[in-house]
Amino acid sequence: MARIVMKFGGTSVKDIDRIRNVAQRVKAEVGAGNEVAVVVSAMAGVTNQLVDWTNQLSKLHDPREYDVVVASGEQVTSGLLAVGLQAIGVEARSWLGWQVPIRSNAVHGKARIESILAERIEAGFKRGEVAVVAGFQGVAEGERITTLGRGGSDTSAVALAAALKASRCDIYTDVDGVYTTDPRIVAKARKLDKITYEEMLELASLGAKVLQTRSVEMAMNHRVRLRVLSSFEDGPGTLVCDEDEIVEKSIVSGIAYSRDEAKITLTGVADRPGVAAAIFGPLAESSINVDMIVQNVSVDGTSTDITFTVGKADLDRAVHVITGRRDKLTFKDLKADKNVSKVSVIGVGMRSHAGVAQRMFSALADRSINIQAISTSEIKISVLIAEEYTELAVRALHTAYGLDGK
Amino acid sequence: MARIVMKFGGTSVKDIDRIRNVAQRVKAEVGAGNEVAVVVSAMAGVTNQLVDWTNQLSKLHDPREYDVVVASGEQVTSGLLAVGLQAIGVEARSWLGWQVPIRSNAVHGKARIESILAERIEAGFKRGEVAVVAGFQGVAEGERITTLGRGGSDTSAVALAAALKASRCDIYTDVDGVYTTDPRIVAKARKLDKITYEEMLELASLGAKVLQTRSVEMAMNHRVRLRVLSSFEDGPGTLVCDEDEIVEKSIVSGIAYSRDEAKITLTGVADRPGVAAAIFGPLAESSINVDMIVQNVSVDGTSTDITFTVGKADLDRAVHVITGRRDKLTFKDLKADKNVSKVSVIGVGMRSHAGVAQRMFSALADRSINIQAISTSEIKISVLIAEEYTELAVRALHTAYGLDGK
Numbered sequence: 159m160a161r162i163v164m165k166f167g168g169t170s171v172k173d174i175d176r177i178r179n180v181a182q183r184v185k186a187e188v189g190a191g192n193e194v195a196v197v198v199s200a201m202a203g204v205t206n207q208l209v210d211w212t213n214q215l216s217k218l219h220d221p222r223e224y225d226v227v228v229a230s231g232e233q234v235t236s237g238l239l240a241v242g243l244q245a246i247g248v249e250a251r252s253w254l255g256w257q258v259p260i261r262s263n264a265v266h267g268k269a270r271i272e273s274i275l276a277e278r279i280e281a282g283f284k285r286g287e288v289a290v291v292a293g294f295q296g297v298a299e300g301e302r303i304t305t306l307g308r309g310g311s312d313t314s315a316v317a318l319a320a321a322l323k324a325s326r327c328d329i330y331t332d333v334d335g336v337y338t339t340d341p342r343i344v345a346k347a348r349k350l351d352k353i354t355y356e357e358m359l360e361l362a363s364l365g366a367k368v369l370q371t372r373s374v375e376m377a378m379n380h381r382v383r384l385r386v387l388s389s390f391e392d393g394p395g396t397l398v399c400d401e402d403e404i405v406e407k408s409i410v411s412g413i414a415y416s417r418d419e420a421k422i423t424l425t426g427v428a429d430r431p432g433v434a435a436a437i438f439g440p441l442a443e444s445s446i447n448v449d450m451i452v453q454n455v456s457v458d459g460t461s462t463d464i465t466f467t468v469g470k471a472d473l474d475r476a477v478h479v480i481t482g483r484r485d486k487l488t489f490k491d492l493k494a495d496k497n498v499s500k501v502s503v504i505g506v507g508m509r510s511h512a513g514v515a516q517r518m519f520s521a522l523a524d525r526s527i528n529i530q531a532i533s534t535s536e537i538k539i540s541v542l543i544a545e546e547y548t549e550l551a552v553r554a555l556h557t558a559y560g561l562d563g564k
Numbered sequence: 565m566a567r568i569v570m571k572f573g574g575t576s577v578k579d580i581d582r583i584r585n586v587a588q589r590v591k592a593e594v595g596a597g598n599e600v601a602v603v604v605s606a607m608a609g610v611t612n613q614l615v616d617w618t619n620q621l622s623k624l625h626d627p628r629e630y631d632v633v634v635a636s637g638e639q640v641t642s643g644l645l646a647v648g649l650q651a652i653g654v655e656a657r658s659w660l661g662w663q664v665p666i667r668s669n670a671v672h673g674k675a676r677i678e679s680i681l682a683e684r685i686e687a688g689f690k691r692g693e694v695a696v697v698a699g700f701q702g703v704a705e706g707e708r709i710t711t712l713g714r715g716g717s718d719t720s721a722v723a724l725a726a727a728l729k730a731s732r733c734d735i736y737t738d739v740d741g742v743y744t745t746d747p748r749i750v751a752k753a754r755k756l757d758k759i760t761y762e763e764m765l766e767l768a769s770l771g772a773k774v775l776q777t778r779s780v781e782m783a784m785n786h787r788v789r790l791r792v793l794s795s796f797e798d799g800p801g802t803l804v805c806d807e808d809e810i811v812e813k814s815i816v817s818g819i820a821y822s823r824d825e826a827k828i829t830l831t832g833v834a835d836r837p838g839v840a841a842a843i844f845g846p847l848a849e850s851s852i853n854v855d856m857i858v859q860n861v862s863v864d865g866t867s868t869d870i871t872f873t874v875g876k877a878d879l880d881r882a883v884h885v886i887t888g889r890r891d892k893l894t895f896k897d898l899k900a901d902k903n904v905s906k907v908s909v910i911g912v913g914m915r916s917h918a919g920v921a922q923r924m925f926s927a928l929a930d931r932s933i934n935i936q937a938i939s940t941s942e943i944k945i946s947v948l949i950a951e952e953y954t955e956l957a958v959r960a961l962h963t964a965y966g967l968d969g970k
Contacts, residue, residue, distance in 0.1 A: 174620045216651035226643035230636040237632030245622035
């Protein structure tokens with residue numbers, strides 16, 4: 159007998175037929191002798207509707223009340239799935255965040271889970287009950303409802319799996335696993351059987367929207383074996399696990415891309431110590447994340463150019479912050495460019511292999527794609543390119559690293 | 565400074581514009597220096613949708629899970645109204661049943677409120693906050709969510725008014741008060757300025773759908789001054805209060821009708837002691853309410869006819885129960901008739917006036933309307949007639965008792 163957590167996203171529970179389908183999948187796991195906790199999202203579209211209503215009433219709404227409104231979506235699904243399970247002879251009860259309880263901090267709208275009491279749910283297991291837990295929500299001090307931020311149900315599931323010491327956390331979604339890259343761009347993209355936490359983390363944060371980044375971090379920290387699989391087709395999906403579990407490591411596991419970048423170039427910046435701090439300090443204070451930074455070598459010894467990237471959504475604010483400090487920063491010109499994208503190759507194997515970056519640069523050069531900036535980590539190389547080359551670059555790299563399927 | 569409870573039904577909060585309108589009404593009461601608790605229903609149509617989903621999954625659903633699902637509707641409205649109030653500068657916070665807490669028994673789907681803790685809401689008043697309370701819901705032992713049955717938000721409001729010792733409980737709805745009869749049938753129906761609890765109770769239970777019966781009972785028991793008024797137009801509405809507060813008592817205050825009746829006639833019933841118990845005992849055991857009962861005088865001393873009414877929704881079950889006992893009950897024939905309706909005249913004044921019933925019978929006889937059964941209470945006379953005469957009878961009685969407006 160194993161203990162498992164199953165998580166179903168919004169498209170998997172978007173109507174009554176799909177909730178019935180989910181109930182059958184849960185029944186199969188119970189029939190196999192497992193203790194099962196299910197985490198559910200709101201029915202697809204419901205959260206957007208609730209957010210829209212709240213915004214209509216006030217753009218600057220009280221996040222505590224926002225949480226009361228939007229947490230209702232998962233409440234509905236948890237009750238409905240419990241009914242759906244009982245209807246096919248599976249003992250079940252719903253659990254809201256405050257009932258478990260799933261304790262979080264009080265950062266309403268994007269709260270972090272602090273602890274989950276496993277006791278009551280485990281008592282339910284002893285009674286032979288499936289626990290249907292409303293995802294995305296918790297409860298903070300003072301008994302106020304909190305929500306974990308968009309996609310937070312993944313985090314609920316992983317946190318619950320950790321608290322229950324589950325042997326597996328299965329994330330059911332509308333794709334059948336994690337791919338070497340976006341199949342909409344590369345027809346030869348392959349589903350991965352296994353991927354390490356570290357790689358998944360890079361893929362998740364780089365725009366592969368299969369799993370919420372925070373949920374992967376948490377799975378890694380608590381060594382929760384995560385599986386991504388389809389709620390519509392049968393199949394083993396992709397296992398996200400420790401490096402040790404993967405026997406055949408490929409150098410590069412996947413190619414990710416993100417169109418969510420914008421580039422700012424400052425020309426004629428005085429080349430003296432403290433300049434970088436003068437630019438990036440104020441951006442950090444305004445909570446603007448800077449990703450890639452390129453500083454050219456000073457030609458004449460007195461001035462240089464600095465290029466960096468921020469999220470597209472932050473671009474206007476970033477420009478505002480920089481120009482607002484014009485008197486303190488010396489620079490000739492500021493150029494902002496939204497037409498860029500970031501393409502990355504990811505793989506734990508690159509730690510022990512040389513020449514990985516070189517292959518990337520050659521593949522792009524062969525297609526005459528200009529690299530505007532580079533950033534690297536131990537298991538990732540990212541380049542900034544003009545947005546219109548995104549698909550071409552992803553396809554070229556997918557082939558160059560031998561990832562193409564048949 | 566007064567303390568008041570305001571309650572808004574589903575049509576009053578059915579979209580964002582209407583929620584804004586409600587916020588303005590609340591603001592006006594706050595501006596007048598009052599401490600205000602607002603009780604809200606779900607947005608019109610939402611509860612039906614949630615009930616429908618639950619029924620689709622299982623006709624015989626677990627009422628505890630049904631409660632989890634349907635209670636979400638009021639949760640949404642309470643959060644939205646709190647945001648709407650804050651947006652126009654009124655301090656407010658939402659309160660769910662379990663947060664107040666509003667403790668109820670565990671009869672899920674139609675729970676009864678057992679107690680309301682006023683403390684936390686009163687602390688909010690001290691901070692200058694409007695309390696926006698989700699109606700229709702409570703929490704039972706074991707921290708399970710309960711709901712109070714359809715229309716239960718009226719009861720939430722009255723119970724809260726009693727707990728807070730509010731000086732008034734204003735029920736905002738889509739009509740501007742309580743009428744002498746249904747204005748859709750009688751153009752000359754008049755709005756009443758005041759009505760006693762007892763009369764309102766009869767009107768409510770007889771099909772005037774302005775207030776839930778239980779809420780009127782509770783208001784009477786706790787002497788909560790109830791006001792029924794429109795959320796769309798200004799006006800004093802109708803005050804439901806103690807008899808003492810009404811100086812000019814009319815003999816008859818209103819005419820009610822209900823098409824929700826069905827008649828069963830058993831002919832050739834053995835005329836011996838215990839027969840009535842043998843018939844009505846099994847019906848009571850099956851939770852079928854019997855309203856009017858008429859037993860004819862035995863003609864030959866051995867057999868008689870018995871006629872009684874049940875709710876239309878219970879007719880099939882009632883027939884099933886009776887015919888299932890055919891071996892123990894001796895009767896010749898069972899006739900069921902759905903084409904009946906009950907028309908009632910109501911007034912506390914009839915306690916001290918003779919001839920009230922006579923006037924009713926004459927008015928009906930003048931229109932050749934046959935009376936099939938009669939039942940009376942201290943302040944009410946009801947007759948059962950053929951359904952097609954309903955409107956004619958209501959109009960005739962409205963005129964006969966001098967209720968017609970100009």
